[in-house]
Amino acid sequence: MKNRLEVTTPTDREIVMKRSFDAPRQLVFEAYTTPALLQRWLLGPPGWSMVVCEVDLRVGGAYRYVWRHDSDGKQMGMGGVYSEIQAPERIVSTEKFDDPWYRGEAVGTIVLTEERGRTTLIQTVRYESREVRDGVAKSGMEGGVATSYDRLEEMLSSKGAVTS
């Protein structure tokens, strides 16, 4: 699939996403920074809509997003401050969710490169630690997996033991 999303973890604190779009990067940059446009696509799992979208696009300016679930009205908010803005190629900002799922702030970086009218996006989120990153990636998802590499290794190496 030409535009398939790639998600990788090159270090133990980061999640990196790479995705191509059939559009010039000016438009992708606009879609990432204009509230009316963000509300159309930055939604998450089905059933959530963005009810607050504020963007003060300047170094030191703040952004704020709040999503609400259609069925039970439950809300989820996040926000941060821009530390770098180079239109239309780069945005760096902090990220923090209202509900403190994780310690500290994460840093989000968006890099856009264009070739022949197509844009490649590399979006990186860097968390304070591996535990925080792994916790964040699982939280917010229904269910989720409650196991870890360590536990798997432990189970496999303790021969004859029954885990419950």
Add this chain to the structure above:
Amino acid sequence: MRGAQELSRTGTRNSAARLDNNTSRLYNHIVMFTDPLNATFAALADPTRRAILARLASGEASVTELAEPFDMSQPAISKHLKVLESAGLISRGQEAQRRPRRLEPEPLAEATLWLEQYRQLWEANYQRLDALLEEMKVAKKKKQRKGRSR
């Protein structure tokens, strides 16, 4: 079965009744211990199977529900489910008619599964962005034509 007896001796002391009910889980663990890494990694090596696991992490589902997102026949999906069951990654529920599959989280390598879920979440966002960008391109063209015709 010898394997099951060894497990009972060294591990939990199950009553006979509970051993029957847990037999399927024990069989799965036996598979894990005899060829653990190969079974799990072989099961996870296929993208369809990873997507099935990611779906089951949100709750149990029937074969029909699992087959829905894939352009694949039910027998083909069932083959994948058998591989996942042999590796101890999923199990069957007890509902007589539906036999929904549910995730067995212990053997899973965390990194693979949550990355898949994260990817699916963001892929949905980016597909909406694709559609929006198409609209924006059309709007931009219209605006440029208007500008030229003045």
